[in-house]
Amino acid sequence: MSADEARETPRAGGLQPEVSETSLYSYLVTRHTGRAVRMSIREQIVASDGxxxxxxxxxxxxxIDFSCADEVVAKLVDEIRSRDGLEETWFFFRGLEEHHLDPVESALVRRTLAVAGESxxxxxxxxxxxxxxxxxxxxxxQRLGRAGASDVAGEMERAVEEVRGLLxxxxxxxxxxxxxxxxxxxRRTLSDTSGGQQPDGREEGGP
Amino acid sequence: MSRVVSVPSVLDQDGFEEIVEETNRATEAGDGRVIYDTRRVRWVSPYGLVGLLAAGKVARERTGLAPSIERPESKDVRSYVERMDFWPNAAEVFDLPERSGRSHRESDALLEITPIRSHRDVHQVVERVRDRASAILQKKLGHPKPSVIQFSVMLSEVCQNVLEHAQADGWVCAQTYYWKERLGRDVVVLAVMDVGVGFQGSLAKEHARRYGDRWSALKALEAAFLEGESRFHDPGRGQGLQAIRRQVDRWNGEIRIRSGDASIARVPEWDDIPGTEEGLPEFPGAQVLIVIPAREERDGEGGGRER
Known part of the structure; x- marks a missing residue:
């Protein structure tokens, strides 16, 4: 069991988490730049309350190059996830394009991390x-937005206990x-927080 | 006493090996000014040009005296050397009789010789090549649009390698050619060099013990190039070179890294250079050559990925 897994499961029930948005620079190159961006975002996160x-x-x-992705993405996520008191901090990546994926994914994989987001x-x-x-x-x-283990198990046609373990x-x-x-x-949480808007600005549901 | 290094008429990879050997010989005694005689140079590649700067810098460090340089006689070579901004960079290495400013001539280079001293230089290089890379990689070499970004990423990583591992300054330059005999296609040639601690020096502290007596420049190159090892105890390190290798592979290109007395290469089917070499003339730092050929119809663009 990893240190991450040893912690209490965070609960979003009625939490209505605060949302902090950071628009990243145009040229995310060099480890030096990545370090500066990481420290700035980390400060914002640490300063948040709840x-x-x-x-x-x-x-x-x-x-975005590989060195910068390691700093801005992987090290940041790793630091926040292993820091006491920040157990209720989640990351979400928005606006990912094909050319971001190779550096971002490589950086996360090397630290056995993953992050949810949208293209x-x-x-x-x-x-x-x-x-x-x-x-x-x-x-x-993602498809259901909000569901119990049995709903997910039904969709996946798998045993509930097995699926609960995955979830x-x-x-x-x-x-x-x-x-x-x-x-x-x-995405659902971000949508609820922004009053029914999908993270990309679209209305949820619809035809 | 002065010692002359006679620069060969073709100053490319092989020509660089010759000036390394001659520089080693000329600086053996550790004193006396070295003179680089480039008068009979008839053709020079980006690798040869930055190689001349690197050799001059090594001679300067070993003798404590700025080496002299005899300018090439060929009008074409003089013009090319000027367009590539060789002289402003040479002024910091060689003892030049007159001050040389940047060339104001129109350059057809993808990237003129640019010194790499800090992360700011890397930013500048990446932003500077953006438009030219787009014109050359997309329009001339027929690569898809994302290749321009991939080239920028590769350029950034290879330049950062100088800053992170060499612990010394370096240079980068890139040019396009038509390789008639070897390939029958246009290519982009990228050369990056430094005269720092080299791969063996950079990795020694963390990795030498594991190899024992077998530790060498080639083992260090293999560890970094093939296994993604780095001098840092950090899983996030060492991925830059791996990424470069993967990207060159996708382009069916060539990459050769020379360090110390060894070299390692990703050799495409259109070339026949050795995959690894040992026993080359000893030279500090790392010298990287990357060749990206024009896209052939049969080359895939790589599919998307499922999420």
Whole structure:
């Protein structure tokens, strides 16, 4: 069991976490730049009081290299997840494009981390080191938005206890939120926080 | 007493090996000014040009005297050397009779010789090549649009390698050519060099013990290039070089890294350089050559990925 898994499962029930948005620079190159950006975002997160979803917006990032991705993405996520008192901080990446993925994913995989997010087109994405079954469970929660273990198990056609194990692991890795008996996607939480808007600005539901 | 290093008429990778050997010989005694005689140079590559700067710098460090340089006689070579901004960079290495400013001539280079001293230089290089890389990689070499970003990322990583591992300054430059005989296609040639601690020096503290007597420049290159090892105890380190190798592979390009007395390369089917070499003339730092060929119709663009 990793240090991450040993912690209490964070619960989003009625939490209504604060949302902190950071629009990243156009040229995210060099470890030096990455370090400066990481420290600035970390300060914002540490200064927040209570549950927080930290949204990193990649829509303006023209270039991100591997060294900078390691600093801005992987080290930041690693530091926040292993820091006491920040157990109720979740990350969400917005506006990811194909050219961001290689550096961002490589950096996360090397530290066996993963982060939930969405593409520039608004499609949900899970970036980093995630096993196939966990990924399938995560996709199901994305589709349902908010669901109990039995609902997810039904969708996946798997045993409830087995699926609950997958969902609890996703929760401990802060890829979904737990709300009492339900599991909630970060997109859904962001949508609820912004008054029914999807994270990419679209209305939820509809035809 | 002065000692002359005779620069060969073709100053490319092989020509660089010759000036390394001659520089080692000329600086053996550790005193006396070295003179680089480039008068008979008829053709020079980006690798050869930055190699000349690197050799001059080594001679300067070993003798404590700025070496002299005899300028090339060929009009074409003089013009190219000037367009590549060789002289402003040479002024910090060689003892030049007159001060040389930056060339104001129109340059067809992808990137003129640029010193790498800090992260700011890397930013500048990446932003500077953006438009030219787009014109050359997309329009001339036929690569898809993302290749321009991938090239910027590769450029950034290879330049940072100088800052992070060499613990010394370096230079970068890039040029496009038509490689008629070897490939029959246009290529981008990128050269990055430093005269710092080299791969063996950079990795020694963390990795030498594991190899024992077998520890060498080649083992260090293999550890970094093939296994992604770094001198840092950090899983996030060492991925830059791995990323460069993967990207060159996707482009069916070539990368060769020379360090100490060894070299390692990713050799495409269109070339026949050795994959590894040992016993080369000893030279400090690392010298990187990357060749990106024009895209052939059969080359894939790489599919998307499922999330």
């Amino acid at each position: 549950p927080l979803v930290a949204v990193l917006d990649f829509r303006n990032v023209a270039v 520039a087109g608004g499609d949900p994405m899970l970036v980093g080191a995630v096993e196939g079954d966990d990924r399938a469970a995560w996709r199901t929660v 609890d692991r996703l929760t401990r890795r802060r890829l979904v939120m737990a709300d009492r008996r339900h599991y909630v996607s970060l």
